Structures are given as C-alpha cells and as structure tokens.
Amino acid sequence: MPPDSTETKRRLADAARAEFSEFGLAGARVDRIAERANANKRSIYMHFGTKEELFDLTVAASLVELADAVPFDVRDIPAYAGRLYRTLQSSPDIFRLTSWALLERPRPLDTEMASYREKVDAIREAQHDGILATEHDPATLVAMIIALVTSWDHASWSLRAVAGTDAPENRQADVEVAVRKLVTVTPGA
C-alpha cells in the first residue's frame, strides 16, 4: 500500500460517518463522501466496498467505539447507564447512525451481536444469583435499559418543546434513578 493509504482510509471513514449520520443510508451520497474526504470515489470502493458495506462498517465502528468507552458492568447497571448516557450525549452522531440503521438496514451486525450476547449472559447469571430483578428476560432488560438511557434522544420535538426550559440540561441522574428502579430486586417479589 502507498504510504498515504491508511490516512486516506481514515479520512474516508470520518467523512462517511458525518455523511451517514446527517442523511442516513439512502440519503447519503458517495460522491459527497469522497469530496468531504478530499479523495476520489474509486478509493471508497477500493477500501470499503459498496455504499451499504460502508454504512455497516460505519455503524459497527461507532458501536465498537461506544462499547470501548463504556464497558458494561453488571454489578452496577445504574452507573453503567449513567456513563452510557454521558458518552452518547457527547457523540450524538452515534444515536443518529443507529436510528437510521434501524429504519433502513434491518439486519444484525456481528460485532454488535457479540457485545449484546455478553450483556445478556452476564444479566442472566446475575438474575440467577438473585442480584438483579427477574421480572424481565435478560434481552428485554437490555432493551429497556437502553430505552431509558436514550429516552430524551427518542422524544419527539413536540415533547421537547413542551418541556422547554423546565427541562434539566443534564439528565444523567434521571437515567440512573430510573434504571435503578428497573433492575433492583423488589423485596418479596
């Protein structure tokens, strides 16, 4: 590979992330990605394959980055949820990328599945050990924890407008409190 190949690839990856985050899969334009990266269109196909493959790689990379930044901790899920919230707030493009993927790319990604399997297994064991609430199956608990972490990201623009200036800027404490209620073993249950 020429010496600048890695550098071109990195610039293309950054450009793809910005483009897909803004416009989604269908709305993204490969020539705009090339332009943003100051590269040519052919180098995208050479390094990443099709637009769909580039999209999948972009989403997977952002999720690997997220998982690395916020390791799962089954012994303190509320604190994990708070950290996940904080990290997602600082990288809003991850939420947009995964939202587009949900609408436009209905298929699982290997790396993401591995990361979920780890969480599901750890939760199942913790439920078995009696240290996590058992009302929900492990995968549902994961889905609900993420739903609470992203509840304001998913909130419609109308609800945001109604909340207005009453809304606290940092909702990390809200997330931690709600997740604690969800996962704490109810006495006598």
Next chain:
Amino acid sequence: MPPDSTETKRRLADAARAEFSEFGLAGARVDRIAERANANKRSIYMHFGTKEELFDLTVAASLVELADAVPFDVRDIPAYAGRLYRTLQSSPDIFRLTSWALLERPRPLDTEMASYREKVDAIREAQHDGILATEHDPATLVAMIIALVTSWDHASWSLRAVAGTDAPENRQADVEVAVRKLVTVTPGA
C-alpha cells in the same frame, strides 16, 4: 368541490402515509405517492401543499389517530402504557413515521404539543397529590414511559437477533411491569 374530491384526498393521504412510512421524508417521492393513489401530482399540491407540509400532516394525523385510540389515564399509567404498546404494535407505520420525523424534521407540531401538554399537566397534578413518583419532572416521566413502551421497537436488529426465539411475542406485560416500577411512589422516598 367535485364529488370525488374528498375521495381523492383520502386516497392521497393513505398513499402518503405508506410512502413516508417506508422511505421517510427525503426518500419519499411525490410522483410515487400520486401513482399509489391513482391521482396526479398536481392534486397533491392542491390538497396538501409541499412535500414537507404533506409529511407534517401525515405524521400529525397518525398521532391524532393514536391519541384517539388510546386516551391517557393518569390514574392508571401502567394500563395506559400497555394499551399504547398494543396499539403501536398493530400500526407499525406510526413508529416509523415518528422515527423519520425525529431524524428529518426537527420541529414541533401544534396538535402533538397540545396532546403532550395535557399529559404533562395531569402528571404534575398527580405528583402534587402524591399519587405518582416525583423523582422525575413530568415531561421526563412522559419521555420515559414512551421509551419503555417502545423499547423493543427501538432495539437494534442485533439485539433482536440475540434475543431470538427466547423473546416473548407479546411484551405488553413487560411494558406494564416496567412502567409501574417507574411511576409508583416509593415508600419513604
């Protein structure tokens, strides 16, 4: 108006809903909507205005339909959440429309704001009366209730794949249990 004008308008509204739900705002094509409705493109502009206006009307209409189908009940929010879950499952296009709107149309809708304001006010009063948990401000409680109702709709395809056949088909009971934990007043809190 000619006798078939109302009928044409209804067909166009149905076609718009199918098209926007599938492709979103940017991805939708006005000529495909006209084709689906067996009408001409000009009749869309005549009845609904621009593509953006038609999108806003489509989203607003689906939310009015949802609000009419599932009246809010501040005295039994878990049961409300269960009914909302069931109704959203039977009309998956509503979830898709609101997801596209969140990504592509960052502005509040009047009818939706009115509907949220009603819920927020009712929750504020119920919190004041001591019958609802007060850890979260009313708008955050609304956001979190909806997040729990839609937690599996928002779940990535990877998490769905991991859940696999273990996943219960009907998650209404999960939603009701989780929402009950969220809104119930904690003794001594």
